[in-house]
Amino acid sequence: GAPYPVFTRQEVGQHRSLAERVWVTYRGEVFDITNFVELHPGGKSKILLAAGGALEPFWAMYAVHSQEHVLEILRAYKVGELSPEEQSQPSQGDPYSGDPPRHPALKVNSLKPFNAEPPAELLTENYLTPNQLFFKRNHLPVPAVDPASYQLQVEGPGGRVLALSLPELKRRFPKHEVTVTLQCAGNRRSEMSRVRQVKGLEWGVAAISTARWGGVRLRDVLAHAGYEEEEEEAEEQHVCFEGLDKDLSGVAYGASIPYRTAMGREADVLLAYEMNGEELPRDHGYPLRVVVPGVVGARNVKWLGRVSVSREESPSHWQQNDYKGFSPAVDWDTVDFTTAPAIQELPVQSAITEPTPGATIPPGELTVKGYAWSGGGRGVVRVDVSLDGGRTGSGATDGQGAAAGPGLGLAPVAAHGPCPPRRRRAGHRLQGRGRQLQCAARHGGAHLEPAGGAEQRLAPCPRHRG
Ligand code: HEM
Ligand code: MTE
Structure with missing residues (x-):
């Protein structure tokens, strides 16, 4: 075809609004993306930030763009090329260069921003996930926070702002510890995608982890700022967090x-400065983060900078236009975020971590491991196990039975209350709000003894007999 016209950066720079048309450059080529602005999955305001200039510094920040299907969209809008003498880009600093080092065992879903989960087999090695293996879900670069100058801003009634340094927080408020399982709303999305394509990071079964968090209670801090324990209009108010x-x-x-x-x-919502007895790691929100037992990971704001109380939910993109659930009939053309409630509690969840799907299972005794969580901070009262894709269940309770087979599956049943004390005494460490299948996690799981042919017999975990 005919060669493309050649433009200077200055000419491209004259196209920075819908009225003047929106042009951008990428690797020496010029694109008129006016017609894509409204279609941009990341929002109109975001894409317009690059109007009239280069995409590279923005795409370095949002590496979701380094995928072939994104480049394909871009190619359709090509209108020209940059003059050769203008093609060399002044090198841009990488906004992620200050991110902390990470454990090599993590399975990385996205490097920039960093999103990673532990291998499923390592997740159920321990009830408390080691900090280095705890799943990490960042939307942006990890901020570098200087603990000496750090201050938490707490907006009190009437707008008066209280600033609390880290030593002040630790001195003024009693320390509390809570064991909490965090789960990302996208946990197991790769399996959903096998049923129907869904947008977002392709998480496996391990975007869920448990830690013992230490810090101060949010209610103590809010009470100190002047808020009442439970207000008349409590139903209508929200506590907003900013990272x-x-x-x-x-x-x-x-x-x-x-x-x-x-x-x-x-x-027992915490403002946590400790994770599993260690100082909060940078990836998990150093120096201070919110931990909301039983509530979707997204509300557990890391690198907490500001807390306020409002009649409105947080205006953040991630509260308003993300982390909401829709019926299967809704797609990206019909979705209306304004009428859907923001996810808070997540529903029941369970998964088998070992054996992994497709694994060849040798004859003989097999140990099956997995986790079950009830959602919303409720206790797990029962875990059902199925060998035939859910047609029949073995009715295993307390994680005492699990089995491997073509349709192996676990299904927890949530209790509507705290876990019964009887179970706690029975050695099932069920404190905290999210609970892993303790039997599996700590005693090597339930045992399956294949009895030949298609028949399989479940035996309870020996350490739980009686
Ligand atoms: C997401 C295209 C410019 C910010 C996306 C996605 C596409 C896309 C296709 C969805 C990717 C996926 O989920 O697989 C484009 C094109 C652009 C452009 C063709 C330029 C012509 C920008 C700019 C910014 C930006 C300049 C930032 C300043 C984002 C963000 C998301 C996104 C934040 C992620 C939304 C989410 O997490 O779901 N973009 N983009 N984009 N884009 Fe862009
Ligand atoms: N807080 C801030 N400030 N920035 C973030 O990107 N990600 C949220 C939440 N808090 C996020 C954040 C999401 S979606 C999840 S699932 C959890 O943090 C993940 O916490 P983790 O990385 O400690 O596992």
Whole structure:
């Protein structure tokens, strides 16, 4: 075909709005993306940040773009090339160069921003996930926070702002510890995608991890700032959090939880500075993060900078236009985020971590491991196991039975209350709000003794007999 016209950067720079048309450059080529602006999955305001200039510095920040299907979209809008003398890009600093080192065992879903999960087989090695293996879900570069100058801003009633340094927080408020399982809303999305293509990171079964968190209670801090324990209008209010991680337009990660979740009499929402007895690691929100037992990972704001109370939920993109659930009939053309509630509690979840799908199983005794969680901080009362894809279940309870076969599956049943004390005494360490299948995690799981042919017999875990 005919060669493309050649433009200077200055000419490209004159196209920075829908009225003047929107042009961008990428690797020496010029694109008129005006017609794509409204279609951009990351939003109109984001894509317009690059209007009239180069995409590279933005795409370095949002590496979701380094996929062939994104480049294909771009190619369709090519209108020209940059003059050769203008093609060399001044080298851009990598916004992720300050990210901390990570454990090599992690299975990386996305490097920039960093999103990774432990191998499933390592997840159920321990009830508490070691910090280095705990799944990591960042939307932006990890901010570098100086602990000496760090101050948490807490907006009190009437707008008065209280600033609390780290030593002040530790000195003023009693320390609490809570064992909490965090789960990302996208956990097991790769399996959903096998049923029907869904958008987002392709998580396996391990975007879920458990830690013992130490810190101060959010309700103590809010009470200190002047808020009442449970207010009359509590139903309508929200506690909003802002992270110190900001995108290129200066917008911080944010989320909110209902006021009663934070201020209820039993509320154990933490502002955590410790994780499994260690200082909070940088990837997990150093120096301070929110931990909301039983609530989707997205509301557990890391690198916490500011807390406020509002009649509205957090205005953040991640509260308003992400982390919401829809019926299967809704697609990206019909989705309306404004009418859907933001996810708070997640439903029941369970998965087998060993054997892994497709594994060849030798004859003889087989140990099966997995986890089950009830969602919303409730206790797990029963775990059903099926050898035939769910047509029949063995009705195993307390994680005492599990079996391997073509349709091997676990299904937890959530209790509507705290876990019964009887079970706790029976050696099932069920404190905390998310619970892993303790029997599996700590005693090597239940045991399956194939009895020949298609018949398989389940035997309870020997350490749980009686
Ligand atoms: C997501 C295309 C420019 C920010 C996406 C996706 C596509 C896309 C196809 C979805 C990718 C996927 O989920 O597989 C484009 C094209 C651009 C462009 C063709 C330029 C012509 C930008 C710019 C920014 C940006 C300049 C930032 C300033 C984002 C963000 C998401 C995204 C934040 C992720 C949304 C999410 O997490 O779901 N973009 N983009 N994009 N884009 Fe862009
Ligand atoms: N907080 C901030 N400030 N920035 C983030 O990107 N990601 C959220 C949440 N808190 C996020 C954040 C999401 S979606 C999840 S699932 C959890 O953090 C993950 O916590 P983790 O990385 O400690 O496992």
